Amino acid sequence: MKIKIERKEKPDKPKKQKQIPTIKVGTHKKLTIALWVLLIGSMSFGIYKNFTAIDIHTVHEKEIIEKQVVDTNSIESFVESFSNEYFSWQQSQDSQTNRNERLKNYLTENLQQLNTEMVRSDIPTSSIVNSFQVWGVTQNNENAYDVLFSVGQQITEGENKKNITSTYSVTVYVDETGNMVIIKNPTINSKPQKSNYEPVLSDSDGTVDAVTTEEINSFLDTFFKLYPTATEKELSYYVSNQALDVINKDYVFVELVNSVCTQADNQVTVLVTVKYLDKETKVTQLSQFKLILQKNENWVIIKNN
Structure with missing residues (x-):
């Protein structure tokens, strides 16, 4: 009797899978904390800027010039006093010398020299001032003022007398203490004339019965x-x-x-x-x-x- 012996094949042993090498990375705790701090700080700064943002506008600056009212009474009085001396003269040499001395109180040295021969020693006329009127005072720089004025004179020549009126402009310099001096000689000018303006006369517009x-x-x-x-x-x-x-x-x-x-x-x-x-x-x-x-x-x- 034959005995058949069957052999069971042993199952193949499972092949071992090759393990993928990994590198273990540590948590690097300090670096992580630093990154979180940076992130939180950036977000906080962004929120802050959002709430406190300042709109940028183009600013157009306007220069506002305020007109200052200047009291010109003293300037007008100075020019009037000067005119009474300048436009008055007598024929005698002594009076002419005294006139020149008085004008030193008003004119610069240069203008004093310029006016020395205004009244000749043999002049046939005499003059007195009988009227004076200021037409305008204009400030032409910080310390200088142009004054437009008219002066009336009675001119005597022998037995004849006549009245004339002339208009001039002078420039007065005023220093920080209020002292004044004339820096431009009386120069012929014209006084303001009558305007041709006529206002429109009002008429009833029918709104009142x-x-x-x-x-x-x-x-x-x-x-x-x-x-x-x-x-x-x-x-x-x-x-x-x-x-x-x-x-x-x-x-x-x-x-x-x-x-x-x-x-x-x-x-x-x-x-x-x-x-x-x-x-x-x-x-x-x-x-x-x-x-x-x-x-x-x-x-x-x-x-x-």
Whole structure:
């Protein structure tokens, strides 16, 4: 008897997988903390900048020049005093010498020399100043002022006398202490002339009807009869806001001339000429008013422009 012996094949042993070499990295605790601190700091700074951000705008600077009011009374007085000396002379040598000495109080040394022969020793005329008028004072730099003025003279030559008026400009230097000296000789000039300007005359624009116009004229007629001699208490019935002052004049009311009324909202503007007779001078006095009236219970003058 044969015995069959079966052999079981042994299963293959699993192959060992090759292990992938790894490098173990430590936590590097200090570096990590530093990075977190940097991150948190960056975020905090960003948030701070967001809340405190300043908008950048282009700034356009405007230069504001404030005009200063300069008191020129002393300059005008200085030029007037100078003119009385400069434009006056006599024929005698002594008076001419004295004149030159007095001019030293006004002129620079250079101008003193320039004017030495202004009045000749044989001059046939004499002069006195009888009028003086300043037309304008203009500051041409920090310490120098141009003065435009007219001077009237009575010129005598023998038995003949005549009055003349001439216009000049001079330049006055004023130092820090207020002392003055003339640095430009009187130079011929022209005085301001009459302007051709004519204001546009106002006409009624139809905003005030005929009945209201008559009512206003009646009110003004009554008021201006009283006005010259009215007391403050009497004015208060016709005037508010102290629009007109007490004048206490001896005027006799004659009439209203060229009354023109225009209305805006509840106020009426009246342009009117008031004719009075001045009992002291005996002349006709013509006063022009621009009044703003308002009606509450009665008409009242609330403003005088």
